[in-house]
Amino acid sequence: MSSQSSSEKPAIKAPRLERGRARVAALMAAGAGIFAEKGYDAATMTEVAARAGASIGSLYQFFPTKPLLAQALHEEMLEKMASVLETVLAEGRGKPAAAAVQGLFDRFGEFLEAHPAFATLAERRDIDKEKKKQTRARLRGLIAGLLTSAEPPLPAARAEAAAVIVLHLIRASVMLKESDEGPVREAALAEMRRMLAAYFA
């Protein structure tokens, strides 16, 4: 009843040998680097393979398609992000809201610095729109949870909305760091803390 006559959908293939795992790791690292530097479209599979010290055929052995490479990287980063969030949530429970949110900013900032391709990969236009919405919603929910379990707790009705804003502010703070205008950056980050303090009081 299910023998798709000829058109198997291409999917990434997990390596089975040690050598293969090393290759895949190198390929993903190279991909992350090049996507971050040039953006999705300008990145070429040839360059990814070259940076990984592999041949183009070897790259396609494990990632049969450019979108699939991007997807694999994106999913890997989403997992790491989830684990970062778990940590923050655990740390923040019961602390004052401003401190909890500051923790969010710090950890999230570290994460995005360690994964400079994340923004590029998350904004790709060919991602399933529904999945994107779900991811955003889950993130929102987790942060809302942090805000309602802080001290003093935010009313549940406002928590989700506040979470949305916190997320955007995190994004803003990362963009600030990337825009390397030193003096402005520091002042703006300080002002942002001031704003959050005023808001949570």
Next chain:
Amino acid sequence: MSSQSSSEKPAIKAPRLERGRARVAALMAAGAGIFAEKGYDAATMTEVAARAGASIGSLYQFFPTKPLLAQALHEEMLEKMASVLETVLAEGRGKPAAAAVQGLFDRFGEFLEAHPAFATLAERRDIDKEKKKQTRARLRGLIAGLLTSAEPPLPAARAEAAAVIVLHLIRASVMLKESDEGPVREAALAEMRRMLAAYFA
């Protein structure tokens, strides 16, 4: 003394006849639409020409290059943005800070809704980095001016930093509107107003 022997840099050519002006207008409208819908890379010159009801050769007659088409659109939008800003600054002088900023949000929001390609064109990776920084700096300066001339005036030292944040919040509010998650959107916008009110008090 200045007869660059053969390599004239390609530049956009202004139309001289009425027919030409109409063409250019149609081409730019089509370009803006397609860039907005598909992003810079996925947009094709052929499709732009088709949507404008022109031949591909006609498009290249006025815009000898894809980057030049994007640049022309970007500059046109920057000018409109500048004029919008002038209006807001004039209106806001002397008003309470929160109201002035709300005006900024509204007008800017309208502008970005009317020019959905703006974000795409402004984020292009091949834009002169220095020019980008200058544009941002001028924008910051203008908004800082609005904040220091409001009532009560923000101290000049904080105004620039606050302007940076206001800009990011505007960006956030536009992204919210685009993400069409109705209920969340309204709540988040309300929460954002609350945050601004707290901040400016």
Next chain:
DNA sequence: GAACTTTGTGAGGACATCCTCATATTCTCG
């Protein structure tokens, strides 16, 4: 060590897009 599986290689096919160019049409102006 023989059969089999996994991994490696790089030339080149298929295709899409940017842009050119020779030529035709429309418009301006004396």
Next chain:
DNA sequence: CGAGAATATGAGGATGTCCTCACAAAGTTC
């Protein structure tokens, strides 16, 4: 009107990128 300028056209050249494929090498298992 007639000469010259401005605009219009679309086939196709040049280029670059994704991906395939036939075959070779390394590793595993019995």
